[in-house]
Amino acid sequence: MKKTFKIYAVIFIVVMVILALLEVNKKETVSWRKNFNINEKSPFGLFVFNNEAKHLFKNNLKRTEETPYDYYSKRKKDPHNIIVIEKDLDNQSWKKILEQVSNGSDAMILISNTPKDISDSIGYHSSDISFAEENMLKLTDKQYQNDFIKLDKFPSGRGFSYIKPQVEVLGKTVEKDNSDQANFIKTKFGKGTIYVHSEPLFLTNYYLLKPGSLKYAQDIFSYLKDRETIWFVENDTKVSRFFMRFILSNPALKYAWWVFLGGLVLFIFFNAKRKQRIVPVLEPLRNTSVDFVKSIGNLYLQEGNFHDMMAKKAQYFLNKIRMDLLIDTRNLDAEFANKLHLKTGKPIEMIDEAIALIKKGQDPYASVMKEDLVRMNKLLDEILI
Template identity: 85%
Template sequence: MKKTFKIYAVIFIVVMLILALLEVNKTETTNWRKNFDINEKSPFGLFVFSHEAKGLFKNNLKKIEQTPYDYYNQHKKGVQNIMVIENDLDKESWKKILDQVSNGSDAMIMVSRVPKDISDSIGYYDSDISFAEENVLKLTDKEYQNDFIKLDKFPSGRGFSYIKPKVEVLGKTVEKNNSDQANFIKVSFGKGTIYVHSEPLFLTNYYLLKPGSIKYAEDVFSYLQDRETVWFVKSDTKVSRFFMRFVLSNPALKYAWWVLLGGLVLFIFFNAKRKQRIVPILEPLRNTSVDFVKSIGNLYLQEGDFHDMMAKKAQYFLNKVRMDLLIDTQNLDEEFAKKLHLKTGKTMEMINEAIALIRKGQDPYADVIKEDLARMNHLLDEILK
């Protein structure tokens, strides 16, 4: 296995472990969106009501995923109950519902907002009637006075601010600091009846699971006659046929799937690049002159032949004087000393001392010590500066 592949594998495993730890330690967040979806178990879904509705309507309930316009164009129905819960229907579908009601059907419409042309045709005007964080829904019938529901989570505060005389108020929103406002009305339309409730929130999972809340829902639907009821549910809840729907519907599997795809893309990207043979590093040739000089110096130092070293230093100095200063060095006399003094600018005392040490180094019988070599080396270097 190549080294680069091992590195990628380790990085991938580390990333997967980090994601797994984050998933394990992740705190579940509650979805408080008002979706009114019959398949949603979130607080404001209709999962509980969808399963309890059959018993509530005595198994005489049909859930229709078509729009009312398409449904009634395909099926010629007699009188029946029609139910709509927070479903954004088109104008033609509302007209079909009104046609059915005018022929004798009853409609239970539970929406926070109804199209203006529909509300005008049945005689009421809906608006925001409350901005309180909590309120109570009660029915006006004395028989149902003890049945109510308290809304303590995000009530819509919608109701009916203007009602024509022919409209009957069946329910109200009750608050501590405000007067009661209508939220459930009944109006005759042709041969049938339309019931409109402006707060469908009481049918959601969060409220139906509270003790006693189901009784208020039973009271509201008791106004409908005992006959077939069609419920027009949202049509976008069909199960996807995509082969990856199970993986993508689970957050943990979805994250793992995208990380796997990302890792494969990175692996292909880096391994698709042209691989080049490593160019060897060539070390430049070393300058060994300094090492040679050091070696020779160490050799003389170990032998202790200071006389020979003084002779070679003197020879090197005189050659330098002849080549650079153009002074004859055959006779190291007083004339030589004056010329060297004039051309170097050094004192006569320094030059005379240097000449004396040079003569001593050239004399094969002279007694030379280490200090003589050091002194001559210092003087000659100073003169040639």
């Protein structure tokens, strides 16, 4: 094994160990993402509310990760309470919720933005009502007028820009430089009641852990009746932040990863024993026959002995005819020309012209020009093709 290969293997192992140690010892950074996850302990998770919910609803709370559409399609329920906290729902699920409310259930919807067709059917329009960095949430009921919560971290500024006459305002957003805007409403829908709050941020860990903030949350949910409550939560599986979480979470990729590492170790182990020197490349001996022929040809051209070159070309041609075509070349007569014509398929006129030039080259007293040599060479090459 070469020394450089050993160095690369050691570097690879060291890097993998360092990455593993860094991942194990990595300090958690504060995430201010509004995730509303019941298992998240980050500022805008719902870990604290999830733990307090069993006391808030007197152990009569049921959580489900199913969508309202799937949940109510499988079972029939007596009138109950419904809670939705910043959850993405399709229109079919919203319609299922409205159907349950119409039959006598009450729904507490804490969400910053609902589909327009749903909000229109309930009786309000939602929009951005504030762009301030801080605001205060208050309730309009006199018995709760001393309970409020101050939002000083990334409030959404959502509220209700239009409310139909039959909708009752239960809470508002209060700011120094702006007029009060509704953020918590109530409306009758069939036999039940719908409560909508446009700022669910007050339920997150950051705000519930502040002194006095829990009382505001208790006031909000006090509007619900004391009965079974269904909370539609997001998938509560905590997402790993490990840099290989995608590979390790997929069984096929996980096994492929371990096979890759095992194969790499085996490769290093066996390669260390079986690595051999590179076999040197030996250049084959060069065929110099063509170069020799070119040199001889150039010599004849320089001497200008075209007659001798025609004689040698004729001799080579006739020998080729005897060996390859098995034609007797002692008499270059009409019979010879006809046999050559039949075996090569070349025109008889071309063959007759070639025979005449061959005879001229064989005649030691004939006068030969360069043009005769070129013409004969061309004819004989075409006949042998």
